[in-house]
Amino acid sequence: MKNYPPVSALQMPDRLLLGPGPSNAHPAVLQAMSTPPVGHLDPTFLALMDEIQSLLRYVWQTQNPMTIAVSGTGTAAMEATIANSVQPGDIVCVGVAGYFGNRLVDMARRYGGDVRTISKPWGDVFSLEELRQALETYCPAILALVHAETSTGARQPLEGVGELCREFGCLLLVDTVTSLGGVPIFLDEWGVDLAYSCSQKGLGCSPGASPFTMSPKAWEKLQQRPNKVPNWYLDMTLLGKYWGSERMYHHTAPINLYYGLREALRLIAEEGLENCWQRHQQNAEYLWEQLEMLGLIPHVAREFRLPTLTTVRIPDGVDGKAISGKLLQEYNIEIGGGLGELAGQVWRVGLMGYNSRKESVDRLISALKEVLLR
Amino acid sequence: MKNYPPVSALQMPDRLLLGPGPSNAHPAVLQAMSTPPVGHLDPTFLALMDEIQSLLRYVWQTQNPMTIAVSGTGTAAMEATIANSVQPGDIVCVGVAGYFGNRLVDMARRYGGDVRTISKPWGDVFSLEELRQALETYCPAILALVHAETSTGARQPLEGVGELCREFGCLLLVDTVTSLGGVPIFLDEWGVDLAYSCSQKGLGCSPGASPFTMSPKAWEKLQQRPNKVPNWYLDMTLLGKYWGSERMYHHTAPINLYYGLREALRLIAEEGLENCWQRHQQNAEYLWEQLEMLGLIPHVAREFRLPTLTTVRIPDGVDGKAISGKLLQEYNIEIGGGLGELAGQVWRVGLMGYNSRKESVDRLISALKEVLLR
Numbered sequence: 001m002k003n004y005p006p007v008s009a010l011q012m013p014d015r016l017l018l019g020p021g022p023s024n025a026h027p028a029v030l031q032a033m034s035t036p037p038v039g040h041l042d043p044t045f046l047a048l049m050d051e052i053q054s055l056l057r058y059v060w061q062t063q064n065p066m067t068i069a070v071s072g073t074g075t076a077a078m079e080a081t082i083a084n085s086v087q088p089g090d091i092v093c094v095g096v097a098g099y100f101g102n103r104l105v106d107m108a109r110r111y112g113g114d115v116r117t118i119s120k121p122w123g124d125v126f127s128l129e130e131l132r133q134a135l136e137t138y139c140p141a142i143l144a145l146v147h148a149e150t151s152t153g154a155r156q157p158l159e160g161v162g163e164l165c166r167e168f169g170c171l172l173l174v175d176t177v178t179s180l181g182g183v184p185i186f187l188d189e190w191g192v193d194l195a196y197s198c199s200q201k202g203l204g205c206s207p208g209a210s211p212f213t214m215s216p217k218a219w220e221k222l223q224q225r226p227n228k229v230p231n232w233y234l235d236m237t238l239l240g241k242y243w244g245s246e247r248m249y250h251h252t253a254p255i256n257l258y259y260g261l262r263e264a265l266r267l268i269a270e271e272g273l274e275n276c277w278q279r280h281q282q283n284a285e286y287l288w289e290q291l292e293m294l295g296l297i298p299h300v301a302r303e304f305r306l307p308t309l310t311t312v313r314i315p316d317g318v319d320g321k322a323i324s325g326k327l328l329q330e331y332n333i334e335i336g337g338g339l340g341e342l343a344g345q346v347w348r349v350g351l352m353g354y355n356s357r358k359e360s361v362d363r364l365i366s367a368l369k370e371v372l373l374r
Numbered sequence: 375m376k377n378y379p380p381v382s383a384l385q386m387p388d389r390l391l392l393g394p395g396p397s398n399a400h401p402a403v404l405q406a407m408s409t410p411p412v413g414h415l416d417p418t419f420l421a422l423m424d425e426i427q428s429l430l431r432y433v434w435q436t437q438n439p440m441t442i443a444v445s446g447t448g449t450a451a452m453e454a455t456i457a458n459s460v461q462p463g464d465i466v467c468v469g470v471a472g473y474f475g476n477r478l479v480d481m482a483r484r485y486g487g488d489v490r491t492i493s494k495p496w497g498d499v500f501s502l503e504e505l506r507q508a509l510e511t512y513c514p515a516i517l518a519l520v521h522a523e524t525s526t527g528a529r530q531p532l533e534g535v536g537e538l539c540r541e542f543g544c545l546l547l548v549d550t551v552t553s554l555g556g557v558p559i560f561l562d563e564w565g566v567d568l569a570y571s572c573s574q575k576g577l578g579c580s581p582g583a584s585p586f587t588m589s590p591k592a593w594e595k596l597q598q599r600p601n602k603v604p605n606w607y608l609d610m611t612l613l614g615k616y617w618g619s620e621r622m623y624h625h626t627a628p629i630n631l632y633y634g635l636r637e638a639l640r641l642i643a644e645e646g647l648e649n650c651w652q653r654h655q656q657n658a659e660y661l662w663e664q665l666e667m668l669g670l671i672p673h674v675a676r677e678f679r680l681p682t683l684t685t686v687r688i689p690d691g692v693d694g695k696a697i698s699g700k701l702l703q704e705y706n707i708e709i710g711g712g713l714g715e716l717a718g719q720v721w722r723v724g725l726m727g728y729n730s731r732k733e734s735v736d737r738l739i740s741a742l743k744e745v746l747l748r
Contacts, residue, residue, distance in 0.1 A: 208628030
């Protein structure tokens with residue numbers, strides 16, 4: 001057997017992450033993550049899981065008992081909502097106005113969903129009337145919407161959508177990946193039945209442990225399905241026995257990530273959720289003001305603009321990729337490029353969690369000025 | 375909106391984790407995990423992914439191009455091997471001699487596998503002749519075996535099994551969750567087509583990023599399947615485009631866990647893989663010797679005993695749960711209880727990764743003496 005050539009110690013650059021995520025984890029979160037682990041069935045760890053559940057209910061403003069962290073990234077939590085709600089043959093209506101709407105379509109089809117889509121140009125949102133029409137037309141078992149479309153920076157209003165869904169007897173499934181912690185969400189008030197998010201954006205944690213919640217109504221549907229959930233790792237009937245009072249072994253939780261997530265949620269509770277939302281809004285408005293002073297125009301109408309993520313139109317004649325490359329290489333600042341329909345047309349600038357600070361904006365604007373005017 | 379009541383700062387006990395896993399992560403790994411994150415498409419992160427792939431090939435002794443870390447725990451990597459190899463209707467033969475054999479059965483069925491099992495009492499292993507008989511009887515598309523059964527502490531010899539599988543034209547899928555890094559493995563020499571593991575045992579990392587590998591033959595089968603893999607998060611045709619040269623966005627990798635995994639693998643390369651295996655063997659032998667001096671008997675025959683995990687028979691008249699409870703509460707030492715058929719009959723003692731040290735054994739034996747003789 002050959003020996004492996006020497007590997008140097010880990011050396012990573014110190015980036016300011018102002019893309020669509022991940023954003024920089026709060027230093028206290030990184031410190032919590034380096035705490036020596038206990039076992040996944042240790043009484044102290046089970047108590048920590050209870051705290052995480054309770055804090056997640058707070059940030060989502062829900063009473064759902066089945067509110068947990070999935071042991072994977074936001075995409076895993078997304079798949080968990082689909083896997084546990086879509087039964088083969090179910091009509092699933094998906095609102096597509098960006099990349100993640102399309103991802104929901106692909107996932108729902110893999111689980112046997114009979115998918116019908118309603119579409120809007122990337123950056124737009126659906127009106128209540130358009131949603132009513134879709135429900136009338138398709139009579140779906142599930143309506144899936146993206147609250148915060150990470151590919152466009154648009155915020156889909158959800159007031160009244162839950163009532164509409166109850167009127168038509170369907171479940172409401174919502175993507176809150178880029179909204180949780182940074183954008184007002186009232187899950188129960190809005191009548192949302194299934195939601196998922198991630199840890200590395202508004203919550204200010206590192207990626208890998210992802211919020212998931214389902215309403216008692218969605219839980220009831222799951223209990224009544226005739227076949228097993230076709231995904232073992234994300235099967236909530238099994239996971240519910242680990243997170244619930246049975247404490248039945250399911251998988252080895254990513255202990256240190258849960259330490260980080262608990263710390264990130266603790267910091268939000270300490271700040272106060274409404275204050276946290278306000279901070280995101282204020283810093284985003286400051287960013288928009290500064291961008292406008294540089295002559296840069298946000299892609300989304302102000303009314304529907306996410307405070308967590310801003311898509312900025314790349315001016316004519318500017319090589320967007322060259323600019324973001326310079327920001328990364330010369331200033332250690334990451335911003336994102338456009339995805340799908342918006343590829344090459346926008347930059348994506350995130351101000352999320354710990355990074356939603358005036359100094360993040362100042363550092364970006366100052367670098368952007370230098371790079372654009374060079 | 376109500377404020378959340380104050381949450382205290384994170385305070386976890388300092389346990390010595392000598393159960394079936396997780397084991398304590400190496401301090402250097404915990405430190406690496408607290409490095410501020412970069413983005414999941416940052417050139418420096420893509421280079422780190424390449425290093426992880428190359429180091430995983432080394433610890434598995436394989437040349438498989440498709441060797442990656444799955445962004446979930448070992449169970450996710452397990453499901454990834456099933457999801458990407460089992461097509462509906464495929465005959466899957468599973469060797470069941472413990473809890474994780476049964477888990478493979480459940481998973482393979484969820485993916486439409488026509489499962490046939492061969493069984494042995496928990497703690498035993500299959501002979502080459504028994505495996506030949508199974509292949510003759512069932513002509514499976516896939517033979518799934520557990521190299522290191524975490525529920526029993528038995529090591530399934532794999533020499534010659536790959537040749538047998540080639541003779542019968544089937545793929546060989548192997549669970550190396552409790553062997554990788556701690557038990558000699560020669561994946562290519564043994565002709566293994568699919569394997570998975572975890573980070574928190576022999577590799578000495580924290581849980582959450584899990585090794586996965588598939589041979590060119592298994593990859594070819596995946597390319598030829600008529601339908602999409604019914605699991606989006608674990609679909610290797612998509613993941614291959616993120617880990618491969620396309621670098622196509624799939625999900626936000628758990629950045630900080632990858633930092634930890636890279637450091638854990640670096641430490642093994644520095645120690646030398648063979649030295650690492652020897653260390654595990656030597657410390658296990660020392661444990662067995664010390665247990666015997668206390669009159670305690672390992673459950674598995676010496677020839678098939680795992681160096682990473684020892685099942686110890688609970689003596690007649692001893693309350694196994696009370697003993698492990700005292701070890702945890704009074705000595706901060708975690709050991710495991712029995713699972714399934716072995717519930718109440720054995721303790722499970724792990725010496726894995728960073729915890730495979732003489733001082734771990736000494737601390738355990740000294741505490742065990744006090745607790746047993748009280």
